[in-house]
Amino acid sequence: MPSSARRKAGVVRRSFTGEDRMSAAAGVGRGDLGFDRCSDSQRRFRAMLALHLFNEDFVGAPFTEHRLRSARSFLSYTMTVSPRFDTLVCIVPGAPRNAVGRLLGPWAAVEDGYRIAGLRVEAAVNANVYHLLHLPTGGRMVVARQAAFRNATEINRGGRVVRRDGASSFAGADIPMTLAERETLGRIPPMEPGIERMLAAIVARLDVRDPNREWAMGSWWYDPLGRPQVRVPRRERRRSLWGEGAEWELRWFGHPRIEDVTACLTSPILGLPRIRAIRTSASAGEIRGDGCRLKLVHGSE
Incomplete structure (x- = not known):
């Protein structure tokens, strides 16, 4: 897409999302606004995330009966959602760490304390930016305080998973899937x-x-x-x-x-x-x- 067309598409996208110029430009697709043009792994991850966001933990719900945990409280945070080809970016100005805590359980209880099975912190720094990796699908998500953030490769120098300060309590991407998580994922019905x-x-x-x-x-x-x-x-x-x-x-x-x-x-x-x-x-x-x-x-x- 020519730079002039990309700029125009970015302006249109911003009118719907409220993103800043940098974030909108990063998400614009080739010939469209970039909301649905994504990798297969990213599409599967977003569908899986929908299951956790749009279900409640109440008696009689199929979701709860299948031992899946809700992450609905993540939506209670004020945020700007910026979908990109291989990443779902959520800008949460107020409390990124608290928002991430609605998606992940504590590292000390990863065996049975997770919220979304297989979701891990790939990199994080100073409670301002969290790169998340969903091990089952390979989909990625970023929860950050602002649109300008360092990528995971820059943070994880030497291939080491970095979880500084506000992320040390969450499981890193180097922690493999547990048996409990695999059993949970096995309870999710097939999806066309x-x-x-x-x-x-x-x-x-x-x-x-x-x-x-x-x-x-x-x-x-x-x-x-x-x-x-x-x-x-x-x-x-x-x-x-x-x-x-x-x-x-x-x-x-x-x-x-x-x-x-x-x-x-x-x-x-x-x-x-x-x-x-x-x-x-x-x-x-x-x-x-x-x-x-x-x-x-x-x-x-």
């Missing part, structure tokens, strides 16, 4: 590539918003547009994502509205290619594509 693509797209768009203020995702907990919201009792603010093969269902309460999700994923500029949205009722709909169906249910329908 089309579903992986949809879930990865949702994760890449966690906090995007329409520049024309017609829809907003708000990290799935707040409305950046300040629209009136139906109050949901805290005990009912649950999310559930489960399925098998080509049929999955995402159910949630509160923000975002179902029309926000479908408008985002089918946006002419920002949307996921080769999918269509179907509204089946006032509080339910479907995203279809690649022979797959992701059912969307807002509320208790």
Whole structure:
């Protein structure tokens, strides 16, 4: 892509994400905004991350019954999500270390204290930047205080995994998968590539918003547009994502509205290619594509 076209694409991307110029430029793809053009390992990792972000630990949930742990509290942090070809970058200005703690369990209890099975710290310095590696998929993630951060290779000189200061309590990428983690991963149902693509797209768009203020995702907990919201009792603010093969269902309460999700994923500029949205009722709909169906249910329908 010519530099002028890349700059233009970066400006358009920033209008949806709120990224700074450097971050947007790093994420722009070849001919598109770079939200869905990613490596296979990155797509699989984002879909796996969606499972942990969009599930709750409550009795009767398939997620909990399969001994998987929720990382939903990661979304409670104010952040800017910058999807890139081989990395999912999350800029968390307030507390990167605390946010990482919602994704990883303590190193001392890696056998049974992990949150996302196989997720490790590849490199980290001074509680300001954390490079994470998901061993099962090879997908990578960065949680940093600001968009300008050192890469993992620069930090890990001599091939040694560096976990300075604010990362010493987390397991490093040199720690292999435990038996408990492997057993946990074995409980996750098979997922068709089309579903992986949809879930990865949702994760890449966690906090995007329409520049024309017609829809907003708000990290799935707040409305950046300040629209009136139906109050949901805290005990009912649950999310559930489960399925098998080509049929999955995402159910949630509160923000975002179902029309926000479908408008985002089918946006002419920002949307996921080769999918269509179907509204089946006032509080339910479907995203279809690649022979797959992701059912969307807002509320208790």
